[in-house]
Amino acid sequence: MRTVLRGFAALLTVSILSGAACKPAAPRTFNPEGLAGPKIDPPIPKPDFILTDTDGKPFNFRKETEGKVALLFFGYTHCPDICPVHLANIAAVLKKLSPEVNNAVRMVFVTTDPRRDSPEVIRAYLDKFDARFIGLHGDSLALRGAMRQLPVGTPIIEPGANDSTYTIGHSAMVLAFTRDNLAHVVYPFGIRQQDWARDLPLLTEQ
Amino acid sequence: MRRRRVHPRSCLVAGILLACGSPPPPAAAGALGELRFSEGFAYEPIIQASGAAYLRIENRGALPDTLLEASSPAARGAMFHGGAMAHLMVLPIPAGGELRLEPGGTHIMFEEFNAMPQAGDSLAVTLRFARAGSVTLELPIRKYGTP
Numbered sequence: 433m434r435t436v437l438r439g440f441a442a443l444l445t446v447s448i449l450s451g452a453a454c455k456p457a458a459p460r461t462f463n464p465e466g467l468a469g470p471k472i473d474p475p476i477p478k479p480d481f482i483l484t485d486t487d488g489k490p491f492n493f494r495k496e497t498e499g500k501v502a503l504l505f506f507g508y509t510h511c512p513d514i515c516p517v518h519l520a521n522i523a524a525v526l527k528k529l530s531p532e533v534n535n536a537v538r539m540v541f542v543t544t545d546p547r548r549d550s551p552e553v554i555r556a557y558l559d560k561f562d563a564r565f566i567g568l569h570g571d572s573l574a575l576r577g578a579m580r581q582l583p584v585g586t587p588i589i590e591p592g593a594n595d596s597t598y599t600i601g602h603s604a605m606v607l608a609f610t611r612d613n614l615a616h617v618v619y620p621f622g623i624r625q626q627d628w629a630r631d632l633p634l635l636t637e638q
Numbered sequence: 639m640r641r642r643r644v645h646p647r648s649c650l651v652a653g654i655l656l657a658c659g660s661p662p663p664p665a666a667a668g669a670l671g672e673l674r675f676s677e678g679f680a681y682e683p684i685i686q687a688s689g690a691a692y693l694r695i696e697n698r699g700a701l702p703d704t705l706l707e708a709s710s711p712a713a714r715g716a717m718f719h720g721g722a723m724a725h726l727m728v729l730p731i732p733a734g735g736e737l738r739l740e741p742g743g744t745h746i747m748f749e750e751f752n753a754m755p756q757a758g759d760s761l762a763v764t765l766r767f768a769r770a771g772s773v774t775l776e777l778p779i780r781k782y783g784t785p
Binding site for chain 2: 514621
């Protein structure tokens, strides 16, 4: 019982620290005016996780994206439909936006397929879109630890023709965390380049 | 964006899907029996192991049909997937209705390309239906991220 209570207290502390629970009157107010991405209320707190980047170094998501607009997407390199469309759209739009906006945005791709997506595989894949995109990898325990902090479900393995051709059901959303460490808007599949082009500069101004 | 001259009629030829190198984005159309195909295209794959193709199939007949199988000489395998990558064995096309394979929804997923399809080329895709038989369509290949 004591352990449970201590666990609960720790959870509560984490919630308060992360602003998850009770900070209705946050000093910085987010202005959703003009944004194409659907607003999410209450906003999603930035998750706290450490995974491995494509250089093999630990990547602390909260620390590394502090002060930036962090676009977070869970996908996998064998995904032919939703993942490359999102990544290609974001890459195309960033190329057209100012260096200031580019500097203020971090695109973070987390593989939901750690078995096939080694750091090298992820790097080669992301380089096809934008060499600045950050790719993260972790064992399934670490991955689930990151995903359960977010409304992105857990990956569903769908068997393929043989053992190596399985596919993975996953969330189609890109989460956009602003500098207040909250995601007030999400980007579901179907979001267009013109929507990103309008929203990214607005998000960096928040 | 470069535009080529297009003759819309050249897009609809019985039994064969022609790539109308058209106002962007290029898409293919065709017909087989009571089935009409349109908005057909494939994406240039990012990796050799997987790629996707899409099209709209309209059934103008009085009887339902079923898409049983897709294949391409360019890939070792193909399967049907729902929006969240759920594996679907066959795809029904109701009488007087349609089946839409489109990005973010149900699609044909190719596995293990023999040669990497390139944007600007086309991908030969054979579709086998329970009632209408088989048809081979040439789906124009687009790059991801092209509007």
